[in-house]
Amino acid sequence: MQGVMRHPLLQLKPPVARTARAPAATPEDAVDSAALLRGQREVLIRHGGEVYRLRHTRNDKLILTK
Secondary structure, eight states: OOOOOOOGGGGSOOOOOOOOOOOOOOGGGOOOHHHHHTTOSEEEEEETTEEEEEEEOTTSOEEEEO
């Protein structure tokens, strides 16, 4: 019986333990909407290769759409 062939990917080092997640945001971490909108009614936000639209409505609500 011949030796077992091993795939190179199977010889990788074991995964490193993941670091702890960042703590959850608190009210003190909140960003004021005026800082995001900078006087505009809407702002485009690029995230993860996608573009989202944050819009300030006439009813003083914020709507985030993809």
